[in-house]
Amino acid sequence: MKPVKPLNFGVFYAPFHPFGQDPTLALEYDLERIEALDRFGFDEAWVGEHHSGGYELIGSPEIFIAAAAQRTRNIKLGTGVVSMPYHHPWLLADRIALLDHLTRGRLIFGTGPGALPTDAYVMGIDPVDQRRRHEEALEAVLALFRSEDPVTRESDWFTMREARLQVRPYQYPHPEVAVAAMVSPSGPRLAGRYGASLLSLSMSAAAEGFAAIGNAWSVVEEQAAAAGQPVPDRSTWRVLGQLHLAPTREQAIEDCTYGLRDFANYFGGGGAGFVPLSDGGDPASITDRDFVEQYAASGRAMIGTPDDAIAYIEKLLDQSGGFGTFLQLGHDWASPTATIESYRLFARHVIPHFKGRLSAPKASHDWAVAKKEEIFGRAGEAVVNAIKTHAAETGATKRGA
Numbered sequence: 001m002k003p004v005k006p007l008n009f010g011v012f013y014a015p016f017h018p019f020g021q022d023p024t025l026a027l028e029y030d031l032e033r034i035e036a037l038d039r040f041g042f043d044e045a046w047v048g049e050h051h052s053g054g055y056e057l058i059g060s061p062e063i064f065i066a067a068a069a070q071r072t073r074n075i076k077l078g079t080g081v082v083s084m085p086y087h088h089p090w091l092l093a094d095r096i097a098l099l100d101h102l103t104r105g106r107l108i109f110g111t112g113p114g115a116l117p118t119d120a121y122v123m124g125i126d127p128v129d130q131r132r133r134h135e136e137a138l139e140a141v142l143a144l145f146r147s148e149d150p151v152t153r154e155s156d157w158f159t160m161r162e163a164r165l166q167v168r169p170y171q172y173p174h175p176e177v178a179v180a181a182m183v184s185p186s187g188p189r190l191a192g193r194y195g196a197s198l199l200s201l202s203m204s205a206a207a208e209g210f211a212a213i214g215n216a217w218s219v220v221e222e223q224a225a226a227a228g229q230p231v232p233d234r235s236t237w238r239v240l241g242q243l244h245l246a247p248t249r250e251q252a253i254e255d256c257t258y259g260l261r262d263f264a265n266y267f268g269g270g271g272a273g274f275v276p277l278s279d280g281g282d283p284a285s286i287t288d289r290d291f292v293e294q295y296a297a298s299g300r301a302m303i304g305t306p307d308d309a310i311a312y313i314e315k316l317l318d319q320s321g322g323f324g325t326f327l328q329l330g331h332d333w334a335s336p337t338a339t340i341e342s343y344r345l346f347a348r349h350v351i352p353h354f355k356g357r358l359s360a361p362k363a364s365h366d367w368a369v370a371k372k373e374e375i376f377g378r379a380g381e382a383v384v385n386a387i388k389t390h391a392a393e394t395g396a397t398k399r400g401a
Contacts, residue, residue, distance in 0.1 A: 005235060005324075007313075007354040009346070010044030011037055012080050012201070012240055013330035014056040018262035021332075023057055029336060030058070031068055036340050038072040040347035044238075044325060046080030046110060052118040055266050062099050069103040076106045081180045081199065083114035085125055085133035089140035089153070090163045096141075100170040107171070110199055111138055112180035112187070131186045133157060138179070142194060145174035178238065181216055188216045192223025197236035200323075213239055213320040235324035239316060242301035242329045245342040245350075249304045253296070255334035255342075256303055257288040260295060263331055306349035313354065326354075 011033070017026040034045045047064050050056035058064050061079040068077055082092065100107045113134035114120055117127050125133070136155050143151045150162035169175055178197035181187025191198040200216055217237065224231040246252035286294075296303040302312040313326050334342065352358050368375075 006356050007323075008043040008325040009351050009354075010042055010046060010076075010078075010238075010325060010327045011330045011343070012046040012048075012327045013058075014048040014050065014080075015058060016055050016263055016266065016331050017057050018259060018266075018332060019054060026057060027064075030064075030330075031071060032336075033330065033340070033343070034068045034075065034077075035071050036343055038075040040343055041351065042075060042343070042347065044076045044078055044108065044327070046078040046108075046327065048080050049083050049086075050116055050119065052122060053116055053266075056116075062095055065107065066099060066102050069106065074106075076108055077103055078108035078178070079110045080201075081110040081112035081178075083119065084111050084137035084141075085114055085130050085157075086119070086123060087137070088158050089137045090144065090160050092137070093141045093144040093165060094167075096175065097165055097167050097169045100175050101167070103170075105171045105175075107175045108178060108197075109175045110178045110180060111141075111196075112199075115180075115182065131184070134179075134186070135190060138177075138190060138194060138196075142174075142177065145169065145177075176236070178236075185219050188219035189223045191232060192220040192225075192229065193227045195224070195229050195232060197232060197238065200237070200239045202240065213316060213323075217321060217323075233324075234322050237320075237323040238325040238327050239320060239323045240327045240329060241312065241316060242331070243309055243312065243342075244301075244303050244331075244333050244339075245306055245309055245345045246338070247305065247345070249308065252303045252305065252342075253289060253292050255338040256292045256295075258333065258335050258338070259331075260292050260333040261288055263333055264291075264295060306345050309346060309350045310353055313350070 013030055013033070015026075015030050017023075030047075037045050045068070047058055047061040047068070048056055049058065049061050051059050061082060065077045065079065079096075082096075084092070096107070096109050111134065113130035114125075120127050120130060133155075136153075137158070140151065140153045140158075140160060143153075144163060144165055148164075150164050151160055152162055153160045176197055177194075178199040179187045179190045179194075180199045180201050181191075182201050187200075188198060190196060198216060198220055200213055202213075217234065220237075221231050223229075244252055244256055246255055292303065295301055302308055316326070317323070328346070332339075
């Protein structure tokens with residue numbers, strides 16, 4: 001059978017830190033989690049950019065990634081994402097080139113229009129303009145990455161005159177570029193039009209619309225064809241899911257009573273995509289455990305065992321037609337100890353299943369068991385013969401003495 005290309009795995013950190021945590025320690029915890037992912041063999045970690053709201057505390061993914069790069073060895077580090085309308089494209093491209101060198105080519109450049117309307121409001125940016133500005137900035141940055149000639153661009157919000165990079169990126173010709181998609185078709189459209197990777201970040205794998213995993217890739221293909229671009233390989237497509245693992249489902253549910261309710265109440269409820277109670281009741285009237293169980297039952301998250309996670313990811317693969325990387329959302333649903341244990345269980349049982357690392361040892365073991373009578377019997381006979389020969393030689397030596 002032809003081998004299936006293995007999936008890659010990572011964690012996407014907005015990050016979410018409910019009120020009451022010391023910000024310094026919360027950021028240290030994020031770094032510690034990425035260190036753990038690197039030890040456990042995860043492929044990627046992504047870090048977001050947010051400036052308001054009080055939950056998503058990293059204001060510069062570039063600075064954070066520079067720190068994480070010094071504490072890790074192999075894991076790739078992605079900006080998840082840089083909000084392009086907030087930055088002059090020339091300065092941004094220069095920073096990304098610098099970061100590519102500091103990470104020795106472990107950087108992935110994730111881009112988006114900006115997810116928090118409050119960020120845009122403070123800067124006086126009309127949310128209606130954000131997707132247009134994202135495309136204008138993305139085109140300009142790609143021109144700087146891909147051209148040795150000076151680049152000139154003029155828009156209503158930035159000017160570049162004979163711009164060029166004084167330092168080329170570490171990776172040739174530049175780091176992988178990914179565009180985010182949550183609900184609208186703008187992300188898949190840009191991925192197809194500019195030959196970028198797609199980063200599907202809907203908070204629900206069951207989401208509908210153009211960015212839903214069942215629809216997104218067809219938009220990429222259509223836009224690539226319209227632009228005369230080669231269609232990006234599906235292996236560059238990353239899909240986000242929400243999960244937490246424990247040895248038993250009972251334990252996984254209990255773990256999430258630690259912080260899932262705070263997460264679901266981000267922006268006063270609904271900010272994290274919480275599904276209202278099915279009976280229309282008051283969420284405050286139920287226990288934390290009932291709350292977690294209903295959140296899991298809504299289909300928005302997988303809270304269970306490694307076997308449950310395997311089934312969950314296989315379902316996403318079927319719905320999407322195939323993608324290259326599964327990203328789990330980084331969250332504070334469970335305690336730090338339980339969260340790290342969830343990552344360990346995922347690395348021990350789920351990653352090797354999809355990497356194809358389990359079939360060869362099992363096949364070798366099954367072969368050895370099947371050969372037991374044929375081979376092991378002869379090996380035992382060889383041991384007996386060696387003992388007999390040694391005894392015979394020792395006896396002859398004693399008699400000769």
